[in-house]
Amino acid sequence: MAADTFVTRLNEQIGHEFAAHQQYVAIAVHYDAETLPQLARFFYRQALEERDHAMMMVQYLIDADADVVIPGVSAPRPAFDDIVAPVALALDQERRVTEQIHALAATAREAGDYTSEQFMQWFIKEQVEEVATMSDLLRVVQRSKDDPMEIENFMAREFGSGEDDDPTAPHAAGAE
Ligand SMILES: [Fe+2]
Numbered sequence: 001m002a003a004d005t006f007v008t009r010l011n012e013q014i015g016h017e018f019a020a021h022q023q024y025v026a027i028a029v030h031y032d033a034e035t036l037p038q039l040a041r042f043f044y045r046q047a048l049e050e051r052d053h054a055m056m057m058v059q060y061l062i063d064a065d066a067d068v069v070i071p072g073v074s075a076p077r078p079a080f081d082d083i084v085a086p087v088a089l090a091l092d093q094e095r096r097v098t099e100q101i102h103a104l105a106a107t108a109r110e111a112g113d114y115t116s117e118q119f120m121q122w123f124i125k126e127q128v129e130e131v132a133t134m135s136d137l138l139r140v141v142q143r144s145k146d147d148p149m150e151i152e153n154f155m156a157r158e159f160g161s162g163e164d165d166d167p168t169a170p171h172a173a174g175a176e
């Protein structure tokens with residue numbers, strides 16, 4: 001059985017993941033409106049990944065026979081001054097989520113809930129990748145902020161084909 005303290009905090013994390021989803025959709029829409037389709041596509045895709053994270057956590061709680069309460073989320077930031085600001089915000093968000101994920105693993109461990117601690121391992125690895133990707137992207141947009149087409153070409157080159165499915169990922173509720 002999952003520890004009560006862990007269940008409470010994982011329910012909160014579901015809210016953080018959905019909030020990240022909403023923020024990335026808002027960023028994608030911003031870039032779409034600026035006619036930067038490759039940046040838009042990248043963030044639409046990131047948004048879907050955040051939704052998947054939330055639904056993996058939902059599935060875990062269902063499997064653990066624990067209460068799941070789908071929370072509301074606060075509104076994302078909708079407007080940005082330049083091409084760099086959304087990526088800087090995204091990097092901040094990924095760093096914050098990394099701390100939240102580590103705290104979740106610590107909560108599970110302190111409660112002697114090693115199953116839940118192990119569940120968090122995939123998210124720890126995922127956050128390393130997401131922070132690295134967003135740091136790289138921030139460097140690129142800062143370097144080429146006066147030449148958006150250079151950024152678009154980079155996005156098409158580096159992220160054009162999307163990511164491969166990760167067979168080690170936990171099952172997301174409702175996924176095929
Ligand atoms: Fe996430």
Ligand SMILES: [Fe+2]
Pocket residue numbers: 020050094097130
């Ligand atoms: Fe993320």
